Amino acid sequence: MTESVQAPPEASAVITEPVPDLQLQLLIQLLDRELRSSLPITLTLTGGVLHGDVIGHEAWKSDWARSLRQVEGEGANLIAEFPETVDQGIRELVAGEGVAQLPRWIHLRDVTLVLGGAAALHLPLWRGRLADVSGWALGRPQ
Template sequence: MTTPAPAEPAASREQGPTKNRDPFLGLLISYIQGDTGELPITLAINGMLISGRIISSHAYFDGMAETIAASLFGNDESPTRAVLVESISSLPGDRNDPEIKEVDSLHFIHLRNVRFMDAAGQMLNLNGAPLWRGRLTEVAGWSFGAFEKS
């Protein structure tokens, strides 16, 4: 008589984009994907704390488009600048497609007003980096609420 192998824990059976992802954090992000509101959060990732406000992928790409265009073109409203902004802003796809919103919320978290703290407790200042995008599978822990500027 053979002894059956012990059951594999449910967490190790997870596959694809939800593996190692906190389902509660994913739920919060999915509510933000409708471009409605923001939530303050602090994430623990690779020994650092990353703090800011959760925003939708569309708000992130719109913000990145304007930030990059301003860095490259300044106030010049050239056709090339407009093409760049449109190209970057359209990266997440159709804003009204629920599948796109769900897929993006399974993989990434987007923050604005970002602040970083290293493992030694030092705040890191990144000039010109008000937006941040990270993989959900890299989040080790999180807390509701964000660092305030002193």
């Protein structure tokens, strides 16, 4: 008796990525409700530790747009509108899916990044993927 083997049906590609911490996502969603809200936070990332004030997306976008307006050159007018252009594209994409999503990005202001034995790096703004955060605590190191 011979066995027949059927090819599996066409499978679509599956994208996998680490799952972000639900409590951190909900905290960020709460901060998104008020533009002036922020909380001190310390994050553990694969390469080191990051601390600063976690802010909502709108607050980060406002600060980012303000910093882009300080850029000089021929394309300065175009880049000043970039944050709103990006957000419009994301709104259209999410509207097409018809589902409100939890935040996938975290935004910090007044950031200190400590990587291994290197000197601390200070940044005015930082944006990172929530799935890359392996641990977090409210507050900054003493």
